[in-house]
């Protein structure tokens with residue numbers, strides 16, 4: 417009978433877990449997304465709204481890290497996002513930061529009704545980039561709890577947010593996990609960008625090894641680029 421062993425039973429080191437995780441990502445066409453930001457800004461709520469379509473008014477602090485895997489189909493190709501939810505509380509930061517490595521996407525969240533949390537995003541991005549190659553990471557800045565601010569307040573804060581986003585080369589979004597506003601569109605955009613990035617990487621890897629042509633991978637990829645030209649930037653992203 418097949419037996420599944422988990423890291424706890426194997427007593428694997430953190431480095432081995434991360435290495436195995438990176439290998440799984442390559443095999444399953446999976447990108448790692450890490451969500452960072454101050455405590456209480458709504459990171460867990462955003463992930464739960466997208467992955468489970470639920471919203472909880474009660475605050476339950478994330479302890480360390482947690483993750484969800486979300487499956488997508490982009491241009492007919494299965495693609496997965498492994499979304500890591502990290503704790504914003506200072507006392508858990510040390511544990512959470514050990515899971516930053518290997519991220520293709522960094523999402524830094526702030527509360528639209530609390531300008532200080534926007535100012536802290538810079539440090540969160542710096543910390544996350546320290547563990548990754550900035551060249552290979554897409555960054556998103558997300559203003560949360562859009563339902564709690566007036567349109568005028570939102571616009572004012574967004575002017576600062578866009579300035580921050582430009583500074584660390586991020587794409588800016590505002591969302592509400594309570595109402596669901598922009599949540600799906602935001603994660604579909606994350607998936608589309610991560611997909612594009614991973615396809616580019618795969619093409620680069622295969623370019624230098626022509627013997628790989630015919631293993632299925634490259635043939636599939638050539639199909640994608642042809643289709644992509646037709647859709648002209650409109651990635652047909654569907655979530656399963």
Ligand SMILES: Nc1nc2c(ncn2[C@@H]2O[C@H](COP(=O)(O)OP(=O)(O)OP(=O)(O)O)[C@@H](O)[C@H]2O)c(=O)[nH]1
Nearest residue numbers: 455456457458459460461473475478504561593594
């Ligand atoms: N009104 C409103 N409340 C929200 C929204 N998103 C989150 N909240 C509330 O804000 C509080 C904090 O949300 P969490 O998602 O737990 O925050 P977090 O960033 O994961 O916090 P840590 O795990 O401690 O880092 C909870 O009480 C949520 O219900 C939103 O879009 N609108």
Ligand SMILES: [Mg+2]
Nearest residue numbers: 459460477478
């Ligand atoms: Mg949380």
